[in-house]
Each structure stands twice: as structure tokens, then as C-alpha cells.
Amino acid sequence: MAHTRLLADIGGTNIRLGWQAGPGDALHDLWVRPCAQFASLEAAIRAYVAEAGIAMPEEAALGIANPVTGDAVRMTNRDWSFSQSALRAALGLRRLVVLNDFTALALAIPLLTPQMLRQVGGGAPVAGAAVGLLGPGTGLGVSGLVFAPDGMDIPLAGEGGHATLAAQTPLEWELLCILQRRYGHVSAERVLSGQGLVDLYHALRERSMFGGTEVSQPEHVTALAFDAGDALALQALTLFSGFLGTVAGDLALTLGARGGVYLGGGIVPRLGAWFDQSNFRARFEAKGRFQAYLAPIPCWVINPDAAPALYGAARALDRPQDGGN
Numbered sequence: 001m002a003h004t005r006l007l008a009d010i011g012g013t014n015i016r017l018g019w020q021a022g023p024g025d026a027l028h029d030l031w032v033r034p035c036a037q038f039a040s041l042e043a044a045i046r047a048y049v050a051e052a053g054i055a056m057p058e059e060a061a062l063g064i065a066n067p068v069t070g071d072a073v074r075m076t077n078r079d080w081s082f083s084q085s086a087l088r089a090a091l092g093l094r095r096l097v098v099l100n101d102f103t104a105l106a107l108a109i110p111l112l113t114p115q116m117l118r119q120v121g122g123g124a125p126v127a128g129a130a131v132g133l134l135g136p137g138t139g140l141g142v143s144g145l146v147f148a149p150d151g152m153d154i155p156l157a158g159e160g161g162h163a164t165l166a167a168q169t170p171l172e173w174e175l176l177c178i179l180q181r182r183y184g185h186v187s188a189e190r191v192l193s194g195q196g197l198v199d200l201y202h203a204l205r206e207r208s209m210f211g212g213t214e215v216s217q218p219e220h221v222t223a224l225a226f227d228a229g230d231a232l233a234l235q236a237l238t239l240f241s242g243f244l245g246t247v248a249g250d251l252a253l254t255l256g257a258r259g260g261v262y263l264g265g266g267i268v269p270r271l272g273a274w275f276d277q278s279n280f281r282a283r284f285e286a287k288g289r290f291q292a293y294l295a296p297i298p299c300w301v302i303n304p305d306a307a308p309a310l311y312g313a314a315r316a317l318d319r320p321q322d323g324g325n
């Protein structure tokens, strides 16, 4: 018997919810809201169910932006935390699966349609080879998918966004030193995220005796660059796309991702055609003796509008061995 299922993608800024009548059903009542509107995840789910006018689904799969290592779940970039068993009991669910949001997005990769993807360089993917996935949003999600012949593909549940960021130019090194004074450890997420874009802009201002404009939001940086032609904002975006190319190339080398590298998250899609012409691709391939290995690997930008991670969350519910409480 099919059970109704609630599906969620919970980021540091936005929560996306939908539901299905059972496995393979279409996604209904897609809902995207700022997490800040709700005191807790449970409150957001209850608001969704009320607005959609449905009964509480019987099962749920939640992709969430933090490591999931036990019953206690605490978000990295938001003050939401909960016990999986307590949430399951409070919502009266017969089954609850909680997994990292980029692990869920990795599971969705085989379900993405060409309309959901835009290719940035490279050739055709090598069938059956591993794929890499990373996406700057509130934080930097990193994952990958290893295909299995029986369809039980293996999504990776890593925290690669917190790996140390490497500089490739004297300017990048200078900026990392400025960020290191502020944060101590400069992870990839310290630059490749919304706050990272703001911090890059600040660091460039600091270097240029505080030219440019005071900004507090990443959307101000992109607006300054694209609407006002602000030189420092364009330089911040170029640094962002260059660092993203470096990190994406490292991921491709580390995983042997000849099946391609997918770019999720909310920021890259907002850079539009500018991103396709940026230094991203050159930096993706700039790995010395391994340039020829990387050159044929396709990269794709995932359109976030269809909430692709919800399809991956649904796939997690189709897999009994993925557990749940």
C-alpha cells in the first residue's frame, strides 16, 4: 500500500516543501518560504500542511543543510535543531528519513531533465562514471553520486564545503590572508556562499583603501556588478567564479567524476550567462598535467526552480536500507 509522503529541502535561508501520494507520483503543492518566518522546522511543516489543505502525510524525507550523524540534528547556518525521533512522534509519522540536503540532491541527479540543466563546457559524460556535485547558497554543499548496476546508486554524505580553500594567484592569497585574520580557518564555504561573496567584496574594499560601496547582502554585490557596473563587485564575482572552478576541479579529480560535475545552490543560477563566460571553466581545467583529464568533463548548472532535491528525498524513501527512525 502506498503511503503519502512529505518531502523537504531545508537550507540555511529557504525551506522548500512538497508532497506525493506515493512512490513515483508527481510532486504536489511546491512551497518555498524563508526559514526565518518560522520558529522551528516543525512549525514550518505544520504551516505547509495547513496551507496545502492536506492531512499530515504518513512518511517524510527531509534533506537538510548539516551533517546527519545521529538522532540529534542541528543546522550549520540556522538556529534550528531537533531530535529525529521526537519530530517523528510529534508529527505522527510512520517513517522519517533525514539526510543532508546535498546527499538528497545527489540522489536526484539521474532524474534531472535537460530542461533543468545548462551545460558549461566539456563534452559528453562517461556513462557509469561517478559524478560530483557542489553548490553555493547560504553555505557550500558538496556531494557526489556513484552509480550501482542494481540502481542502488550511492550518494556521498561529506562536508567538503568545510575543506581548506587554496589560492592560485597572488591576489587570491592576499584575500585569503584578510579572511584568515577574521575567521582563522578559511574553508571553501567562507568564500563560496552568500556571506562569502559579501566577504570577498569587503576584502577587496579593504585592499583598495575602502573604495566601492558598503554592502551587507550578496544580492547587493550582484546588483552592483550587473546593474551599476561596479568594478569591485565585478572583481568579487570573478574571484568567486575562479575559486568555484578550483574547488569544482578538485572535486572532479578527487572523485574521478568523469560523469560530470553538477552545480546546485541558489547563487550560480542567479549569475546567468555571465557565469558561462567567466573564468570558471578555465579554472576548472587549470590542473597542470591533468588539464587533458578535466577538459572533456561536462559541468552543468542545475535550475533550482523545480526544487530538484525533493526528488532525491523521495528516492531516499524508496530505499529501505537508508534507515529512518
Ligand SMILES: Nc1ncnc2c1ncn2[C@@H]1O[C@H](COP(=O)(O)OP(=O)(O)OP(=O)(O)O)[C@@H](O)[C@H]1O
Pocket (backbone or CB within 6 Å): 010, 011, 012, 013, 014, 015, 065, 077, 101, 136, 137, 138, 139, 140, 141, 193, 194, 195, 217, 218, 219, 220, 222, 265, 266, 267, 270
Ligand atoms: N541575486 C543574488 N545574488 C547573489 N546572491 C543571492 C542572490 N539572491 C539570493 N542570494 C543568496 O543566496 C543564498 C541563498 O541560496 P539558496 O537559495 O541556495 O539557499 P538555501 O537552500 O537556503 O541555502 P543552503 O542549502 O546553502 O543552506 C543567500 O545567501 C542569499 O543571500
